[in-house]
Amino acid sequence: MGIGRFVYTPILPLMHEQAGLSSALGANLATANFAGYLAGALAGIAAPALVRSTLALRSSLLVLVATLALMPVTHDGTAWFGLRLVAGAASALVFVIAVSAMLSRLQTHPHPHAHHLVGWGFGGVGAGIALSGLLVAAVQAASTWQAAWWTCAALAAVLGAPAWRLALQPEAAGTRTPAAPHAERPRTHRWFLALFASYTFEGIGYIIAGTFLVAAIQKDVGGRLGGGAWIVVGLAALPSCALWTRLARRWSRPALLLTSLTIQAAGIALPALLGGATSALVSAVLFGATFMGVSTIALSIGSHLRVPRAVALLTAGYSIGQILGPLLAAPLLHHGYQQALLLGSAMVLAAATASAAVCVRFPHHLGSVTATA
Secondary structure, three states: OHHHHHOHHHHHHHHHHHOOOOHHHHHHHHHHHHHHHHHHHHHHHHOHHHHOOHHHHHHHHHHHHHHHHHHHHOOOHHHHHHHHHHHHHHHHHHHHHHHHHHHHHHHHOOOOOHHHHHHHHHHHHHHHHHHHHHHHHHHHHHOOHHHHHHHHHHHHHHHHHHHOOOOOOOOOOOOOOOOOOHHHOOOOHHHHHHHHHHHHHHHHHHHHHHHHHHHHHHHHHOHHHHHHHHHHHHHHHHHHHHHHHHHOOOOOHHHHHHHHHHHHHHHHHHHHHOOOHHHHHHHHHHHHHHHHHHHHHHHHHHHHOOOOOHHHHHHHHHHHHHHHHHHHHHHHHHHOOHHHHHHHHHHHHHHHHHHHHHHOOOOOOOOOOOOOO
C-alpha cells in the first residue's frame, strides 16, 4: 500500500522531465489519487462486508499492482487520471481491511506484544515509501520513468505475495451478538467527533506537506539532500509507529496524539521559517516520524471508542482532508512554497487543538472492543 499510494511522489519529477507531464496535469493526477482513496474509504463504510472480505483484499492487491504496471504503457492524461483514481481506491481498501483485521484479531486474541505488533503493522507504509523511494532513485540514475513504474510494480507484487494470505475474520467479533443490545454500547460519540475533526484537519495539513515539502526542500537546498528527502521521510516513518505504540503503554493515547500533532506542525513549518540543509533534514525526520504515528494512534483511539466502522469513517475524513489540502494551498504557490507549508502547519495545529478535546475526561476503560470497522 505504501508503494501504490505514495510512489507517484518520487516519480513525478521524472515524468515532468521525460514524459512531458505538465504541472497542472501532475496536480490533477495527485487529486485523482486522493479522490480514489476517499471512494475506497466510503466503500468500506457503505459495505462493511468488504472490510472482512478476503476477495476484496486480494482483488485490491492485484488492482494496485496492475495500476502501477500500466502507468508507463500510455502517455494519455485521461488514462493516467483513471489509473491513479483506481489506485487510490484500492489503496484505501487495502489499508482499511488490513488495519481492521489487525486490530480485530488482537482484540479477540490478546497478545502480550500487541502494541508493538500494531506499530510495525502501520510501519509497513513507511517501509513501502522508503523502499520505493530508494528504488526510484536507483533507477533514475540508469534508466527512464517507465522503468521506475515497472520496477516499483514488481516490488509491490513481491510484497503483495505474503499479504495475499492475510487471515480475515468472516465477521468481526461481537458485531452481531444478540446478547449485546444497542443500549449497552457506551456513549463515546463526543470523543469520536473531536477525533474525527482532528484526523480530518490532519489530512489537510499532512497532504500539503506531503505534496510540497520535498519540492520546497529541493528548491531551497537542491542536490542529493533535496532529492533524498522523501527517502528520509520513509525511513523515519518505518520505526515510528512501533515507537508511538510503545509509548502508548505508559502514556495516554489522546495525549500522545496531541504531542505527535504538535511535533508534526513544528516540523512542517521549519523549512518555511528557517531554511537551510539542517532544518530541511530535521523537517523530513519529524514529518516522517509523526504522520504514520498519528494514523496509528488516531485509528487505535477510534477502535477503543467502539464506534461502528470507526476505521473506515476516520479514513474517509482523512481522505476528504487530502482533497481539500491542495485546493487550499494552490492560491499560495505563486509566492513559492513557504506560505503553503505554513498553511499546512496551521492545519495540523488545528488538528492538535481538536485532539485536546479528546483528552478531556477520556474514557480509558471501556472493556474489550467489540467492533473496529
